[in-house]
Amino acid sequence: MEVILLERIARLGQMGDVVRVRDGFARNFLLPQNKALRATEQNRKRFEREKVQLEARNLEAKKEAEAVAEKLSGQTFTVIRQAGETGQLYGSVATRDIAELASGSGFSIERQQVRLDRPIKTIGLHELLISLHPEVEVPVTINVARSADEAARQARGEDLTRRQAFEEPEIEDEFEEAPEAEGEGEAA
Template sequence: MQVILLERVPKLGQMGETVKVRDGFARNYLLPLGKALRSNEANKKRFESERATLEARNLERKGEALKVAEVLDGKSFVVVRAAGETGQLYGSVAARDIVDALAADGFTIGRNQVDLNTPIKEIGLHKVSLHLHAEVEVSVQLNVARSTEEAERQSQGESLTSADAIYGVDEDALRPEDFFDPEADGAGEDE
């Protein structure tokens, strides 16, 4: 299906371009969200008459997104979740949870603006990309921890999944001899 793009769509084209896309992509995504029009003579004339207002609205949205990006860039957010001793979460942190963490600090973004390919499944510091506009992308740091105290220690660079943090043992001091005595009864004997 041929469509006229009403705004820049990543990996597809710029505003005003006529591109060929699959029918389902056009019917289910581009047309309902107002990102494109079917390519026919009436819609081409309509686009040309509305081009100035569309470009002005796009510039306005981009300006607003740039202002939010300046505030968000490099900012860190804490998400507290239950996790095992090894740092594996009992659930996961998804885009919805990131949106909630941002909303708690007064930022309103949609789930579709969070670029998270797979859910976060372990504690630690994670970089997350946010697409605020088709031309504006910003990265924030997500601090996933078991408690706020743990999040503070993590943000200072302390590893919370090492043996030292979990068991109070220095990993470098661990030797096999400390756990296994080769001269003990039955060790090394063939039965």
């Protein structure tokens, strides 16, 4: 099906482009969300009449998104989750969780705007993008930890995903000396 794009769509085209897409993608996503119109002669004329208004609305939305992007850029959100000794989470951190964290911090973010390739399943610092507008993406950091103390340590740069070896030199020295003392006593 051919459609006229009403806004920029990643990997598809710019506003005003007439593109060929699969019928299901057009019917289920582009048309219901008012991101495109069917490419009929009547809709082409309608687009030409409304083109200036659409571009002005898009420019205004982009400016608003850039203003929010300045405040959001470089933000770190902390998520406390239960995890095993190796740092593997018992659940995962998904787009919904990140959107709720951002909303709780005063940002109006929907889960569809969070660009997460796969759910976060380990503790640590995770970089991801939030798409505020088709042309404005902002990097944020998600700090996943077992406790607030661990989150603070990770923020300082510690890597908590590695198992830390416990060194007890006093005990090792005692075991090394004890067999030698017994062996010397028997020989005398």
